[in-house]
Amino acid sequence: MSDFVTRFAPSPNGYLHLGHAFSALTAFTAARAAGGRFLLRIEDIDGARARPELEAAIYEDLAWLGIAWETPVRRQSEHLDEYAAALARLEAMGLVYPCFCTRKEIEEALAAPHGAGSVYPGTCRGLDRTARATRLASGRPFARRLDLGAALARTGPLAFTESGVAVAVDPQRLRTEIGDAVLARKDVPASYHLAVVHDDAVQEVSVVIRGADLAFATPLHRVLQALLGLPTPAYRHHRLLTDASGRRLAKRDGAATLRALRAAGMTADDVRAHLELA
Ligand code: GLU
Numbered sequence: 001m002s003d004f005v006t007r008f009a010p011s012p013n014g015y016l017h018l019g020h021a022f023s024a025l026t027a028f029t030a031a032r033a034a035g036g037r038f039l040l041r042i043e044d045i046d047g048a049r050a051r052p053e054l055e056a057a058i059y060e061d062l063a064w065l066g067i068a069w070e071t072p073v074r075r076q077s078e079h080l081d082e083y084a085a086a087l088a089r090l091e092a093m094g095l096v097y098p099c100f101c102t103r104k105e106i107e108e109a110l111a112a113p114h115g116a117g118s119v120y121p122g123t124c125r126g127l128d129r130t131a132r133a134t135r136l137a138s139g140r141p142f143a144r145r146l147d148l149g150a151a152l153a154r155t156g157p158l159a160f161t162e163s164g165v166a167v168a169v170d171p172q173r174l175r176t177e178i179g180d181a182v183l184a185r186k187d188v189p190a191s192y193h194l195a196v197v198h199d200d201a202v203q204e205v206s207v208v209i210r211g212a213d214l215a216f217a218t219p220l221h222r223v224l225q226a227l228l229g230l231p232t233p234a235y236r237h238h239r240l241l242t243d244a245s246g247r248r249l250a251k252r253d254g255a256a257t258l259r260a261l262r263a264a265g266m267t268a269d270d271v272r273a274h275l276e277l278a
Contacts, residue, residue: 006208018261022241146180146224
């Protein structure tokens with residue numbers, strides 16, 4: 001067996017649709033072609049949105065597609081202590097700060113005439129010790145954010161490979177596209193970014209295959225890997241499926257779920273054939 005390890009990492013907060021099928025089949029086929037391993041990870045860290053029946057539906061739909069995965073399946077909700085430990089390491093490096101801003105306050109800051117860009121402007125980064133202590137003591141909910149500038153100063157220049165091509169992390173782009181990312185919230189103990197980076201390392205994923213909609217996050221993931229001393233997988237972001245009008249398939253637009261297609265008489269072979277043509 002080769003050392004090729006990839007994964008499909010759905011969140012159980014909706015039924016899988018054709019876009020998921022494309023992602024899962026792309027990763028599964030790549031693993032097969034490389035004689036490697038295919039893993040499944042359930043990204044159920046957002047307890048308020050994850051539903052057990054949707055997790056069961058993921059297994060059912062993937063099996064129907066003819067996909068086989070290794071067991072046991074890693075479920076993020078079972079590893080919260082690991083994410084907390086990773087967060088604590090970043091905190092110990094002085095790279096995390098509490099952010100007390102509400103969504104509304106952030107929106108207002110961005111809408112202000114001088115509010116450049118579309119990412120969090122770093123308001124709480126500059127709070128002094130006393131202001132921070134007062135807010136913490138008030139019991140106000142807060143998010144923990146990565147101080148991106150300090151993080152980049154610590155890591156120095158970074159790169160990763162995208163579809164076999166070396167790509168340098170562009171600090172300026174990272175600042176304007178992601179900024180001081182949230183790493184944890186009161187109700188969600190670890191953000192997608194922190195959990196995914198930790199899990200890919202623990203699961204020894206060598207190639208991350210996922211949709212192009214997540215490509216923006218890869219430079220941040222590379223930064224977190226460097227900070228936490230984790231290996232960097234290779235990345236392959238695949239194209240996104242679009243509907244007849246050219247719009248990206250998305251759950252919120254009611255994209256046809258695999259179970260609806262199945263109920264309508266479509267077979268797994270039909271889905272594969274459709275996706276190869278799509
Ligand atoms: N859980 C993410 C999603 O459902 C995918 C994470 C990843 O592939 O890195 O969009």
